[in-house]
Amino acid sequence: MRKSPGTDERTKQLDRIRAVYAEYARDGGRGRLWDLSNRGYARFRGESQRAIAHLVAAELPGGGRVLDVGCGTGELAEAVHQLRPDVDWTGVDLLREAIELAMAAHPWASWLHSTADELPFREDGFDAAIASTLFSSLPSEPLAAAVASEIARVLKRHGALVWYDLRYGNPASRAVHGVSSRDIMRLFPGWELHLRSMTLMPPLARRLGVLTPVLYPVLSSLPPLRSHLIGRLYPPAPR
Secondary structure (H helix, E strand, O other), rough: OOOOOOOOHHHHHHHHHHHHHHHHHOHHOOOOOOOOHHHHHHHHHHHHHHHHHHHHHHHOOOOEEEEOOOOOOHHHHHHHHHHOOOOOEEEEEEEHHHOOOOOOOHHEEEEOOOOOOOOOOOOOOOOEEEEEHHHHHOOOOOOOOOOHHHHHHHHHEEEEEEEEEEOOOOOOOOOOOOHHHHHHHHOOOOOEEEEEEEOOOOHHHHOOOOHHHHHHHHHOOHHHEEEEEEEEOOOOOOO
């Protein structure tokens, strides 16, 4: 198991992530970026959540345990629950306030306030895990490696990690960075990757307005304009 950065450095990095989200909460302009009344952004958000939910559901035809790492307020839980109500859902997040909102909105699931690099679960406990826009928010490679190691530890050998994350950096935000296929292979050495690009770049999507139904599918059909990678990662077969 790969270790997190030293205690002091780890604390600084986790505090940095908390500070970023606290700034998001204070910044009215940032809140407008996630406004679902914006037709283009709503199309982007709906497309990504449906795709993630269907990948999870396809991995668990007979039910099973799912761990959403960096679950936020738990929106993905509801999307998956609509498809597979028999799934046993657990979400963890660094932000206590996000977990409290998830608990209130989705009381049928389990929610824990926890860091992703020290997950409070036994080995091989989950049939599937989700990392949705998680690794692009981690500020260092050692922390990312520690999180990847923990996901690998708690995931069953025949399980799957459902991935959705930025493949490009965001010039407007230094708090996030792109995660390429090569980066993923380095974080999960020996894993089998099934990834594709999807979802139109949010800055473009937000500008589409009433033309969203026409322009979104046309623009998102162009690979360079797709901002994220989505798919499934499978652990190496036991030797």
